[in-house]
Amino acid sequence: MGDLTHVLWIGGPAAAGKTTVSRLLARRHGLRWYSVDAHMMEYRDRAAAAGVALPGEGPGDFDRGPMIFEDLRSLPGPLVVVEGALVTPGLAASTGNAVWLMPSQEEQRTRLEKHHPEGVHHGYLWGWQLVRDQLDAAANAATIVVDNQSVSQTVAAVESHFARQLAAGPTAQDVQERWQLLRYANEVAVSNSFKAFARASVPPDASTVVRTYDCECGDPACDALGELPVSDAAAALTSPPPSLLARGNHTRSRPRE
Structure with a gap:
């Protein structure tokens, strides 16, 4: 094992x-x-x-x-x-x-x-x-x-x-590592959605199906979630983190440690 x-x-x-x-x-x-x-x-x-x-x-x-x-x-x-x-x-x-x-x-x-x-x-x-x-x-x-x-x-x-x-520990030591951990979770969520769509008898439109994602700001105090259509989340994930941010709560600035 x-x-x-x-x-x-x-x-x-x-x-x-x-x-x-x-x-x-x-x-x-x-x-x-x-x-x-x-x-x-x-x-x-x-x-x-x-x-x-x-x-x-x-x-x-x-x-x-x-x-x-x-x-x-x-x-x-x-x-x-x-x-x-x-x-x-x-x-x-x-x-x-x-x-x-x-x-x-x-x-x-x-x-x-x-x-x-x-x-x-x-x-x-x-x-x-x-x-x-x-x-x-x-x-x-x-x-x-x-x-x-x-x-x-x-x-x-x-x-x-x-x-x-x-x-x-070990636990994440800096904001870059936190970004990568959040990105991992969001990539799994997007991948799972597309796999489910592929199995559907009538695949839904990824631009109309909304899913929840972790805010990638990397602030340990942040518990915000964002909601995006799957296609929009997939597009955001083509950019390096933090690119999936809870709307209205964050910018791409460095969070406090």
Whole structure:
């Protein structure tokens, strides 16, 4: 499996806040953010290229774990914060640097209904029990109950859990390194969008589909997100960072350290 001691794992069911918390943790401390969910299309392509039967395309399933580990081993420093639906106790057992964000079932439903007023997919609710069962079966799995917590409170709890690792680092040392980490996350987001478009029976117009991106200003105190059509974000990424900036909040000036 290789050395994954530079990885911080954040898991939990849908609506636990994994993505938001991981994104903020990475930006605040100068870490690399690796979203498992954002690589799902890529995993499918890699599995298909290897001749593995894919769900819905033949019998059997495929284990994304080896591809996740391969990616994490290949990434340059600094520390990597990994989050996503596939972050399970078994996957993260290699280092012990893991925490799970757990809402109660009532809290999860409240959050999901807020974000999905059209109706909550049953898979989200089924996933809560799956994660709960995995944690109950795992030895010493660290959890943070997120009920009645603000985002900032949950981030603080995660920072406290990973205090030793964050202090030891490595973390980004200058603004140029922060720019590159933010650029990595934005390039993954754009690539994932285009891969999803290519799989659609009727590919959407990339100039009309809006996605969220990290502001590339590099300021550790900045938590701003920008929204752009995918085609506009892709065009911005052809220029060196910082070229994706939250509108109205920043210029291309050097941020404070």
